[in-house]
Amino acid sequence: MDKLPLEILENILINPKLKIQDVINLSSTCHFLRNSVVSSNKIWKYQFFNTWPSLWDIFAKLPPTCYYHEIQYIFSLKQITREMLDTMPPRFYKKLELSDSDMEEWGELMAKRDLNYNYLVLDLMEIVNTHVPIMSIEMVPLNTTGNKTLQYYGSKVLRYIRQLRLAKVWKDFISLPPRRQVLEIGAVIVAQWCQPNVDVDFDDISLKLDEIADKVRQRLREANPNHSLFKVPKPVLDLWRVENLSKNQFNVFESRQLIATLREEIFVKMGFSGNNQAYYMPQNSFINEVLDKRQGLPITLSIVFEAVARRLGLRCEPISFPAHFLLRFTESLEKGSDWYYIDVFNGRKVVRRGACPHSRLSETNQMFPVATAVQVVERMANNLEVSSRQHTHPNGRITRVRSSLELLKVVNPQDLSALVSLARLYMLHNMDTKPLEHFLLSQEFHVPEQAQRVVHMLRDYEAHHSMNGAEIFPQIKAARRTENLKFAVGMVMTHLALNYKCVIYDWDLVCLADREWQIQNNVDKLNLKDKQPFYNVLVEDGSRRYVAQENLRPTENTGFLYLNDEVGRHFSHFFETHYVPNAEKEKEYPADKKVRHMFYQQMKIDTRQMDQL
Incomplete structure (x- = not known):
């Protein structure tokens, strides 16, 4: 083997059917192969671009690279990414929307090396766009391929680092000659x-x-x-x-x-x-x-x-x-x-x-x-802001509205109307407004007195927010079920009156909504009125709703629930008839597993009986 010419070995190992792990496995079999393979930049260059072809144009502009060390670095960065993602569900489980300040560690990681942005995007894109069925009725680890919770937080990070980079790209663009x-x-x-x-x-x-x-x-x-x-x-x-x-x-x-x-x-x-x-x-x-x-x-x-x-x-x-x-x-x-x-x-x-x-x-x-x-770009951003309010259900449009307003903030920093709307959105969703406050103070506005009013509004909010701020790792208390509670977290339901599909992610033993909401939604006209369980559900149109138990019926048809971005915040995957809660949701509703499994078994029996007919 030690007499095998290096050129032949290289030609063997640049076979497109071989992956990086295959080459590593071969190099681990003996000292000769290890020394020969590790020292061959030809092999690792081929494997590098065979695995990440989109990086070719970037590296074509760079000085000669040791691709073995570059691959090592990418895999070490992947490990760091997984470790950082692992900390996000327990930290942010109670947050409806993440602030930019929650993502600062990702910005710091991106800034450590120019290529980190490209590597992080490739890794996160693979996470969020790999849809592999998870065939387990039990909760699975966060790093399981296809885990919806991993994809949910991966999408949040991907959005943050892309927009962080695009803000710089925009500055470069407007600095060009017309x-x-x-x-x-x-x-x-x-x-x-x-x-x-x-x-x-x-x-x-x-x-x-x-x-x-x-x-x-x-x-x-x-x-x-x-x-x-x-x-x-x-x-x-x-x-x-x-x-x-x-x-x-x-x-x-x-x-x-x-x-x-x-x-x-x-x-x-x-x-x-x-x-x-x-x-x-x-x-x-x-x-x-x-x-x-x-x-x-x-x-x-x-x-x-x-x-x-x-x-x-x-x-x-x-x-x-x-x-x-x-x-x-x-x-x-x-x-x-x-x-x-x-x-x-x-x-x-x-x-x-x-x-x-x-x-x-x-x-x-x-x-x-x-x-x-x-x-033209400012008008496009304005169109998107109108579109996000027109097209999406009020409970499901936060990310689209936020993105369009933050785009307006980048494109036209002097648009005080958009900044006020952005400030109100941050406050409404309990987000950190300090970065926006610093941004306002750093700009030279034509109407500084109006900007100052916004800053004062943000400071008042921050003072209240600090006194009532959430814990870094919020405590999760286990909810207790009662006999009149029929359904469980993770079950897919049909609304009997409105015929939409939804999944339960939370429940109350009685209606806890205020009187105004109850009047507006005709709770008094229900058979059991407000003296029955009410469920928080994610709906296939992207919204969240609060529904009385008597209006829900279990179903195996998930409809378009996969389009609801919030599913991954609560569930790790879908299994045959229901969504399986992630670790944080399981801690909050441990007793729901038994009910969920009971309905699963019943639905399987019903399906077999239908097949026999």
Whole structure:
């Protein structure tokens, strides 16, 4: 074996079927193999990029690396990540929403080394997006693959570190010269900010825009093979991809040919259109979703159209009207040249100058100002804030509202209205407001007296919050059941009147809601009124509700409960008929296990009987 040439050994160990652990296992069999394998940077470089291919572009810009040591570091970082995640459920079990101050240790870990961000994202993405069924009726350890509690806290951390990094990316973006502030970069930042669990890569988005431009170019070649676009050298085309144009690159006649081909390909052949049926869905504001589904809001569709047009040498100016978003196309810089608006949301409709219903300036043939990239992104953030309030149930929209407001805080730090809304949201959900207070004091506001009022409001809240603050590791007291309590934590239920699916995560022996709530929800009209158990449930629409026992019935149908982000806060996994509580929930409701198992056995018997029929 010791006479085996290293080159042959290397060629064997760079087989794509072999994983890092396989190579490690082989190297542990003898001293010769250990010395040969560990010292071969070729083997470890191959294994490194075979395992984490997305890191290739990053390392291509770095000095030569010892990949064996880099892999060792990644695995040690994974261990640190698991240890930090292990501490989160007992610390934050009683918290409905985590503050940024709860996450500071993750920011410190990220800051220790530039590559830590990339490594943490890859690890956390694997945790939150690996959905493996857990076939156990009993509670499982937190580090079990597919554990929903691990994924819940992993998602919280992933959101925090992504947005921490994106705040810096945004600062770099707005520091670029205006000609380099292309709209699709801003749109990608928005998509990444609001979808931390999704891998939205700018290069992928840019490639999809390139592919659309290539289709337009091919169609143009079929109809107009002598168009000047086909004489443009590649370095110029590459420049158009990354820089805003000051004018169209062709004469009026050729510009008309190109814009007609562009509109035909995007709106007719590819079918891009406005999403009228589900206008307030947040996905309409995410450029990755718009490119995949070919539906979106006026602003995102405009960004796609402008980006493709720019790659072809056409300048389309974004115009942000109060009630709409259009693109303006000017055929030439010559005085008196024709211009019109392209309404990408309403079936490629063209609105001639003087006929635009959204602008009084158009009536006098004056030019409405072009929206900057910063203004476009700010409007996207505002749209998302409205969308999160319109589309999501009040109890389930906290994370989306918070993300949109925090995005506004980054994009426009002078937007005091958004900051006030963010402060109120923090206070409503018992979150730490000190970082926001420090932020307000560090800004130079045009209306400092209003900012000071917000600071005073936050300080009053902090004084009350400190006196009534939660323990670092809150004590969990075991709840005691009574005979009239029929159901248990983890059981999946159907609401008899409203027919939604839900899972019980908490209960009270009688209704503890205040009188106003009881009147509003017609508790007095129930058979047992408020003298019966009431259950806190997570609903498939993402909300939390408080339901009387007589309105619930057990079911095996979970509906869309997997879409409720709060499931992982209380449960480790779903097993056949019910959700299994995590360690903290099990401590709080230990006696519920017996009831849950009893219903499980009964449901299995009922299923067998139905099968026999």
